[in-house]
Structures are given as structure tokens and as C-alpha cells.
Amino acid sequence: xxxxxxxxxxxxxxxxxxxxxxxxxIPVAAASIPDGIVLATFRAQSGKxxxxxxxxxxxxxxxxxxxxxxxxxxxEFSHQEGFRRSEEDVTVPRVVTHLSEPLKRAxxxxxxxxxxxxxxxxxxxxxxxxDKFYLLDYDGDYHLRRNLAFLAGTREAMLAMVEAVEGVxxxxxxxxxxxxxxxxxxxxGLDPTGERAVAGEIPEFTFEAALLSRSNGRARRFKLxxxxx
Numbered sequence: 001x002x003x004x005x006x007x008x009x010x011x012x013x014x015x016x017x018x019x020x021x022x023x024x025x026i027p028v029a030a031a032s033i034p035d036g037i038v039l040a041t042f043r044a045q046s047g048k049x050x051x052x053x054x055x056x057x058x059x060x061x062x063x064x065x066x067x068x069x070x071x072x073x074x075x076e077f078s079h080q081e082g083f084r085r086s087e088e089d090v091t092v093p094r095v096v097t098h099l100s101e102p103l104k105r106a107x108x109x110x111x112x113x114x115x116x117x118x119x120x121x122x123x124x125x126x127x128x129x130x131d132k133f134y135l136l137d138y139d140g141d142y143h144l145r146r147n148l149a150f151l152a153g154t155r156e157a158m159l160a161m162v163e164a165v166e167g168v169x170x171x172x173x174x175x176x177x178x179x180x181x182x183x184x185x186x187x188x189g190l191d192p193t194g195e196r197a198v199a200g201e202i203p204e205f206t207f208e209a210a211l212l213s214r215s216n217g218r219a220r221r222f223k224l225x226x227x228x229x
Contacts, residue, residue, distance in 0.1 A: 017114065018107075018114050025118070027186050028120055029182040029185045030120060032147050032171065034128065036124045036213040037123075038175060038179055039212070040179055042207055048060075049208055049210040049224065051212075054090070055212070055221060056090070057121070059120045060151070061153055067117055067119075070115070074121070077095060078090045100142055101140065103115055104141075108139075118135070120133065121134045121136065132144060147171065152189050164189075165182070175211065182209075190205075
């Protein structure tokens with residue numbers, strides 16, 4: 001029989017396991033600009049930036065199978081909501097709240113393997129100040145961000161990314177300038193101290209960027225800005 005102490009200790013071990021797996025994840029940076037939401041990251045093989053629904057984009061770090069499973073779940077829920085209700089009812093808070101419950105159950109159930117994923121969802125709206133970013137964690141917890149959002153596997157990487165764009169006014173930035181700033185932030189997140197670069201430990205990655213357009217005059221708002229092989 002599990003005591004409260006045993007349960008708490010077990011949860012701690014599960015968190016340590018997942019955090020350890022996430023630590024090597026390639027960071028993602030996203031920002032609201034006049035054109036919409038721009039997202040930037042690097043990838044080793046498979047793409048990391050995806051469209052979930054008309055105004056919602058997704059990226060994540062973690063085990064590839066868990067990253068993909070979360071993406072599929074988000075897409076399926078969004079399309080079901082859009083069909084049963086309306087496209088306007090498909091919002092990022094509804095999507096994240098729906099996904100939160102199974103993650104919470106998996107993390108707290110010792111009979112199941114925890115889901116190794118940390119996700120970023122962005123929703124574009126009429127103006128940068130109305131855009132929404134949600135960070136969804138492996139334990140089902142989630143947090144709202146405005147204007148700018150970073151996804152990383154360690155606190156050190158996150159702080160390095162924040163420092164890299166300190167003072168940048170993305171709300172008035174051009175797309176090219178914003179992407180350059182976000183790219184630099186991701187580079188800093190990959191190697192906060194610079195030690196990996198000196199030691200030659202950073203593998204060859206491919207830069208990946210996408211735009212979630214603010215204009216609704218296009219057939220699809222989501223557009224990859226870099227080629228995907």
C-alpha cells in the first residue's frame with residue numbers, strides 16, 4: 001500500500017526522469033509581430049513546427065513519439081470542435097485544457113509511463129497584444145504567455161533565451177529582424193555557457209522557421225519560412 005510519502009517520492013522520481021529526458025531538447029522561440037506569430041527553432045531530422053488549426057500552431061520537445069501523439073490529439077480535438085461548434089470556438093485555451101487531463105493522469109498513474117513532452121501552442125489574433133501562447137508540461141500543468149514565449153528543456157536554457165532578446169520590441173519588428181533575434185535566442189538556449197561550442201559538442205542542425213499570419217485573406221495562415229526536406 002502506498003503511503004502519501006511513497007506517492008510523493010514516486011512523483012519526484014518521475015519528474016526527475018522526464019526532466020532528464022527533456023534537458024537535451026532543442027529550444028523553440030516564438031514572438032508576436034505585426035505580421036502574426038513567428039516561430040523559430042533548429043531540427044536534427046523531423047520538422048518541429050506544425051499547424052494545429054487555422055489560428056493555432058504547435059511545437060514541442062521530448063520523445064518524438066510523444067511529441068507526435070500530442071500533435072495528433074490537438075489536431076483531432078480541434079477539428080472535432082470546429083465541426084460540432086464553429087471555427088471560432090477552436091481556441092488555444094480549449095485545446096490546452098483538453099490535452100492537460102490525459103497528461104495529468106499519465107503522470108500520476110504509476111502503472112503508466114509518463115509522457116515525455118513539453119509543448120508550446122500559439123494562437124494568432126487581431127493584434128500582437130491579443131495573441132496567446134500556452135506552455136503545456138508533461139504533468140498537465142500549463143501557463144499563459146503574452147508577446148513572447150520560449151520552450152526549453154532546462155531553466156538555464158530558458159534564462160539564456162530571455163536574456164538574448166532583452167529590450168527587443170517584437171510588437172513593431174519586421175519579420176526578418178524578429179527571426180534573426182529568435183534564432184539568436186535559440187542558439188543561446190542550445191549552449192547557454194558557450195562550453196559546448198568550444199568543445200565542438202553541438203551537432204549540425206537545420207534552422208526551421210514558420211509564420212502564423214495575422215491576415216485572414218490567405219487560404220492558410222500557417223506557412224513554413226524554411227524548406228522542409
